[in-house]
Amino acid sequence: MADASELSGGEESQEELMTPAELIAKLEEAWLNEKFSPELLENKSELVECVMEQITHMEENLQRVKKGDVKASVHRMEIDRIRFVLSSYLRSRLQKIEKFFPHVLEKEKSRADGDPSFLSPEEFAFAKEYLANTEVYLRNVALKHMPPNLQSIDMLKAVPEPCLDSFVFLRVKERQENILVEPETDEQREYVVDLDEGSQHLMRYRTIAPLVASGAVQLI
Amino acid sequence: MDPAEVEFLAEKEMVKIIPNFSLDKIYLIGGDLGPFNPGLPVEVPVWLALNLKQRQKCRIVPPEWMDTDKLEDIREQERKLDTFTPIPSLYYMELTKLLLNHAADNIPKADEIRTLVKDIWDTRVAKLRLSADSFISQQEAHAQLDNLTLMEINTTRSFLLDSLNYMYKLRSNLQPGRSQDY
Numbered sequence: 001m002a003d004a005s006e007l008s009g010g011e012e013s014q015e016e017l018m019t020p021a022e023l024i025a026k027l028e029e030a031w032l033n034e035k036f037s038p039e040l041l042e043n044k045s046e047l048v049e050c051v052m053e054q055i056t057h058m059e060e061n062l063q064r065v066k067k068g069d070v071k072a073s074v075h076r077m078e079i080d081r082i083r084f085v086l087s088s089y090l091r092s093r094l095q096k097i098e099k100f101f102p103h104v105l106e107k108e109k110s111r112a113d114g115d116p117s118f119l120s121p122e123e124f125a126f127a128k129e130y131l132a133n134t135e136v137y138l139r140n141v142a143l144k145h146m147p148p149n150l151q152s153i154d155m156l157k158a159v160p161e162p163c164l165d166s167f168v169f170l171r172v173k174e175r176q177e178n179i180l181v182e183p184e185t186d187e188q189r190e191y192v193v194d195l196d197e198g199s200q201h202l203m204r205y206r207t208i209a210p211l212v213a214s215g216a217v218q219l220i
Numbered sequence: 221m222d223p224a225e226v227e228f229l230a231e232k233e234m235v236k237i238i239p240n241f242s243l244d245k246i247y248l249i250g251g252d253l254g255p256f257n258p259g260l261p262v263e264v265p266v267w268l269a270l271n272l273k274q275r276q277k278c279r280i281v282p283p284e285w286m287d288t289d290k291l292e293d294i295r296e297q298e299r300k301l302d303t304f305t306p307i308p309s310l311y312y313m314e315l316t317k318l319l320l321n322h323a324a325d326n327i328p329k330a331d332e333i334r335t336l337v338k339d340i341w342d343t344r345v346a347k348l349r350l351s352a353d354s355f356i357s358q359q360e361a362h363a364q365l366d367n368l369t370l371m372e373i374n375t376t377r378s379f380l381l382d383s384l385n386y387m388y389k390l391r392s393n394l395q396p397g398r399s400q401d402y
Binding site for chain 1: 221225228229231241243244246248249250251253267268271355359360361362363364365366367368370373377380381384385388391
């Protein structure tokens with residue numbers, strides 16, 4: 001079972017111990033990254049589970065406290081705040097799944113065995129159902145009235161892909177050297193920049209996508 | 221991002237309060253707070269400070285930078301330089317607003333502070349608009365934006381990013397051989 005202290009920091013080789021406070025900080029990072037990245041990021045279901053456990057645990061304790069206790073009200077306020085971040089995080093993932101569902105499912109299909117899944121089991125079920133329902137809907141309202149040769153639709157082509165060339169704002173958490181900046185126009189040349197720790201930048205998501213995944217930069 | 225969400229993040233900042241009640245340590249998920257003793261200053265997150273203040277259980281000690289002399293210096297600096305000056309708090313605008321709206325009676329010269337912070341904000345946002353303008357007209361692909369706060373970025377985020385994305389689409393459609401988005 002997942003517990004705050006058992007959560008590893010992404011890589012299985014090095015088991016990192018995390019305090020509940022660090023757990024919440026990680027959740028907030030994941031929340032902001034998910035909010036600002038144009039594509040769906042890797043799921044953090046382990047993190048979500050740990051936070052849920054913390055909240056449930058705290059709520060159980062609060063059941064036993066009598067009404068009107070000052071401390072309990074402070075705890076409730078904190079829980080409400082964490083819950084807000086958690087649901088906002090999950091909601092922004094669902095929004096992206098609804099927006100890019102064929103591509104999300106395609107990515108999931110082409111993932112090699114052993115690679116971590118981008119979707120949690122629940123999100124995967126949701127995406128599949130969403131795809132099926134959309135197809136049924138389109139068939140019922142339009143496609144079945146079309147000539148037979150026009151009745152099929154390729155969802156991958158019908159739904160726009162996430163635009164990885166979007167610009168994003170980011171803050172650097174670990175210094176990075178030689179990040180290639182592609183030119184905007186044909187007259188310009190490409191060049192490299194160093195990203196110093198703590199500095200903030202505006203650039204294309206595609207260039208720094210791996211750094212977001214590894215946690216070296218934070219989208220803001 | 222909704223401005224309220226930026227404010228939500230600002231509410232995590234720590235602020236000193238002087239409670240008028242006593243209470244043991246509170247073991248929150250995000251860390252321990254207290255103990256609270258009447259008259260003894262203690263650090264708590266802003267969300268709790270405002271709640272206690274509203275229930276008249278504490279006095280809020282304004283952050284060090286929330287001081288007319290210091291803010292005047294920053295305003296001068298900000299007007300003199302073309303770049304963004306380092307700001308004492310990443311959430312200066314939100315904190316000023318929150319604390320002045322809910323605890324103005326604990327902050328000396330509250331009205332002056334409000335004006336000063338507004339001046340600083342206006343100067344910075346004007347600079348931000350100027351640099352966004354030159355970023356677009358020079359078709360840059362990268363910009364460094366140190367010392368900009370989240371709320372400042374937020375004022376221009378959707379407008380700037382959407383325009384950049386549309387311009388990119390228009391341009392990549394102009395150049396044959398580049399793939400289109402749809």
